[in-house]
Amino acid sequence: AQSVTQPDIHITVSEGASLELRCNYSYGATPYLFWYVQSPGQGLQLLLKYFSGDTLVQGIKGFEAEFKRSQSSFNLRKPSVHWSDAAEYFCAVGARYGGATNKLIFGTGTLLAVQP
Amino acid sequence: DTEVTQTPKHLVMGMTNKKSLKCEQHMGHRAMYWYKQKAKKPPELMFVYSYEKLSINESVPSRFSPECPNSSLLNLHLHALQPEDSALYLCASSQEIGGTFLYYEQYFGPGTRLTVT
Numbered sequence: 001a002q003s004v005t006q007p008d009i010h011i012t013v014s015e016g017a018s019l020e021l022r023c024n025y026s027y028g029a030t031p032y033l034f035w036y037v038q039s040p041g042q043g044l045q046l047l048l049k050y051f052s053g054d055t056l057v058q059g060i061k062g063f064e065a066e067f068k069r070s071q072s073s074f075n076l077r078k079p080s081v082h083w084s085d086a087a088e089y090f091c092a093v094g095a096r097y098g099g100a101t102n103k104l105i106f107g108t109g110t111l112l113a114v115q116p
Numbered sequence: 117d118t119e120v121t122q123t124p125k126h127l128v129m130g131m132t133n134k135k136s137l138k139c140e141q142h143m144g145h146r147a148m149y150w151y152k153q154k155a156k157k158p159p160e161l162m163f164v165y166s167y168e169k170l171s172i173n174e175s176v177p178s179r180f181s182p183e184c185p186n187s188s189l190l191n192l193h194l195h196a197l198q199p200e201d202s203a204l205y206l207c208a209s210s211q212e213i214g215g216t217f218l219y220y221e222q223y224f225g226p227g228t229r230l231t232v233t
Contacts, residue, residue, distance in 0.1 A: 034221060043120075043206055043224040044159070090158055094221075102147075102210075103172070104222060106158035 002027045002095045006107035013081050014115045021076040021110050023091030032094035033074045034104070035065055039087045047089075050074060061085070086114045119143075120225035122207050128231045131197060137228045139190040139207030146212040148190040149222065150182060153204040165190060166212060197232045204229055 005024045013019055025031055032051055036044040048059025055067040065076045074091060091107040120141045129135050139148065146167050151159035164172035165184040179201075181193040190207055204227045211220040 036224075041204070041227075041229065043122075043226040044208075046221055046223065049221050102220075103161055103164070104159075109156075109158055111156075 002105050004091050004093050004105055004107035006091055006110050008110045010111045012113040015083050016080050019078045019081045021089050023074045024072050025093045027093050034092045035076045036090045037087050081114055083114045086112055120207055120209055120223050122225040122228050126229045130233055134195045137192040137205055139225055140188055141209040142188055145209035147210045149208040150192055151206040153206055159206055199232050202230055202232045
């Protein structure tokens, strides 16, 4: 069965420090991978996606993620965190649901806190 | 434009009320979704519409009734809800798959915060 694991429930980093959020997936076929960010009480914003090709993908707000098939991972990185990056981050895999329908399978999320 | 709008932003309703949530997108997407999100949890899929037809119902109780009047609009009709139904309700849309494209990203609205008293 398809699944997504985000091992870190809560992470705190200092402003200006680098960030890496971990994501591991379980999916039999070529995965379609996503990172979304959610600020408190808001909807989800797509940060970046991986469908195929270059394993290092660039997203919005200075984020990037690297797809490693051998490790079944899709970790999110940012070289220098800003206070406005404090939010909940969800990793997700897109799965076929049958026929022409798709669904997103989300990880449990990682809550990022940024210290001044 | 990658905007999905939802109204209202907040809704408080009693257990005997009938209310509706509305979602709208003008990106030409033909797949639309309703999700329910409880605090500190990921979104849970409720319904999927594909070309205005209901294609997925994730065993959602009948007190939730979705409707897709046209390709841009998605409604969620609420009736006789329970306090445990209080949550953030998110709408999303995506292009429909076809050809060599097996998946498209979903774009989410800001959500409706529902409180059932």
